[in-house]
Amino acid sequence: MIKVRREEVIHVEDWAEIRRLHRAEQMPIRAIARHLGISKNTVKRALAHDRPPKYERPAKGSAVDAVEVQIRELLRETPTMPTTVIAERIGWQRGMTILKERVRELRPAHLPVDPVSRTAYRPGELAQCDLWFPEADIPLGYGQTGRPPVLVMVSGYSRIIAARMLPSRRSGDLIDWHWRLLAAWGAAPRMLVWDNEAGVGKGRVTSEFAAFAGLLSIKIYLCRPRDPEAKGLVERANGYLETSFLPGRHFTGPDDFNTQLDAWLKVANRRVHRTLQARPSDRWEADLAGMLALPPVAPPPWWGFQIRLGRDHYVRVDTCDYSVDPAAIGRMVTVLCDNDEVIVLAQGGEIVARHPRCWARHQTLTDPHHADDVMRRGVHRQHGGAACAAAAPDVVEVEQRELGTYDRLFTVIDGGNNQEAG
Template sequence: MILVEDWAEIRRLHRAERMPIRAIARHLGISRNTVKRALATDRPPKYERAVKGSAVDAVEVQIRELLRETPTMPATVIAERIGWDRGMTILKDRVRELRPAYVPVDPVSRTVYRPGELAQCDLWFPEADIPLGYGQCGRMPVLVMVSGYSRVITARMLPSRRTGDLIDGHWRLLTEWGAVPKTLVWDNEAGVGRGRPTSEFAAFAGLLATKIYLCRPRDPEAKGLVERANGYLETSFLPGRHFSGPDDFNSQLTAWLKVANRRIHRTLGARPADRWEADRAQMLTLPAADPPTWWRFQVRLGRDHYVRVDTCDYSVDPAAIGHQVTVLSDNEKVIVLAAGGEIVAEHTRCWARHQTITDPQHAETGRIMRREHHHQRPTGHIRSVDSGPLVEVEQRELGTYDRLFTVIDGGREVI
């Protein structure tokens, strides 16, 4: 068999140079029949080895019977059932060829995103030790959102993956967008919901008039956009960076995303920033009023006058001891309200774990109140149980008791 180069040269000499077959054969040193065969076909020569039998041919019928009963049977189990004692590579290749005839086909549909339709959400855990204060460092979750149509990415580091912090993180990112996608896609994150959204997230979705879609378990393709965005952040944003704290991380991330969203997206063949206006125009508008602080609870303030949010304790004005107070918390602040709506404590949210945050004014007020309480001693007057008028109580001389118990002369006779 001649080479492809010889075949091409034969055709060139015959058609372009008008050289006869005999001259071509003499010029290239090949036979005239070879020249004739080369001129008779428009396809280049291709070496094809004669098909030989395989050792698997003898057991193919048994393999088909096993696959007909159990289409998903592994090749290793098939080898055991048929008593295969040869190499596994050729057996696995044949099983791979035969299996599609017995397994139902599950084609993947191509997803087409319409403007404003949805955004995919996920938590990214960067491998970076973030200083949190009080000598602590931690690896904090980052909420990542990707719009389906434009592929615009937005992200923000959160103090925890609890429901309240996730909702507050969503609100801050959507406020940066200035619009709300019609659907927010999540996997089965505990703070969002498993099988169905939590009551807090359902209320948040109602406020935004959007839909929370929870993917089926073990279905990563359902939110492949945000999964690829997490990998993009891991490989393109994180390497070589150092952070002084969560605020510094969020500042650097926001600045980097402005650049990243202006780069050509390989799948789209366009810049996400160029498609953003069309995407946002079809989204829902933000609510007119900010949502309430979603991490809230009520507690009766004890004598300790501290409340706990996540793992940290925050001081409260001791004047509220014994009263019911409402604790409001978001990613940045912890606020405590008295029954009338009066603010009795306001602290910056602590991201470190198991810390006690004390307002110096609360501590001073507590010292004053304790000093006043210790100085209030009873002076011979006691108040009746029903808080009625004061009752005079006689105070006897100590000698009276000594005489009564025959301790001194004048008492009863000592036996």
């Protein structure tokens, strides 16, 4: 026989047995009460409720109840105020555990709503961006290998993925490939979501990215630190690339990596997305219609600087040195760089150097024409790169003496310098 408590509060097992006996066995209430040793009213209450009984201890007041109004007022003014500061403001003299638990319950009601942590997105609303660092050694040339970053963008509504390997994490390289990926889309989402990447901004967008956002008329949203949920779409896309694209592949260089990645993305964007239960490519047309049109003119190179060309006639971009036509020595030149090439312009727009972008580090790249020009002009590299041009001196005939003469002069052999002097 199943025992019940004296106060006639039955366990879940008793409640289930009562309902089974009455409905399945067709046993009358009186017989159930006699069979289980409980009152008929208890049986009736068990049959009257479709949910199992739950014992709840009578609520007792907490010491925090007396100061809850003050806590709410402080949180209303400063939602992120630490509990220790709240305790000091309200003069709390008791244990901190119960105060922390109450503050933890009250704080979410006063925190501002995070506009990025939504799980539903409107067409063209935003794209989440991140850098993925594939665990693959990519040949970079000059005997070097490395693991360059990959810019990944995921559109919120359609979940279309776009990605490209970059030579560096600098603002200029990031902006250059942002533009190229958006140009491939043919439009720009109204907001780009980034975490605190140094090339984009930490707490505040860099001036370069602010100018880029102004050109596109979009907003760049920087997530709070340690808030990966705010860009969960691109985080999952990084994992997708890591597990579905990378395994078993070999690459001959960054161009080969990007070629294989482009081919894979065309297939991946046509697969059924598990969350959407739809193909991203099928939602892309609606997503694209909600985006902003790109400006009619491509942006200028975002990685550029001016410098007076020294006698060394080389300019440094990232960690590599690129030669410039020696004719520009001493003149102001403008260095423009993107992910493909480095161009140097003299005043008036004359191109005085054009080199493919080097992905390897600490290399010196010399155009053969610049080296020939140096030789023709009689320019010599001295003291780590200083150069000078001098006119060739007049030819003077000099007497050539026997080598033995110098030996006798310095008393290396018999004869001595006295004989020589004579």
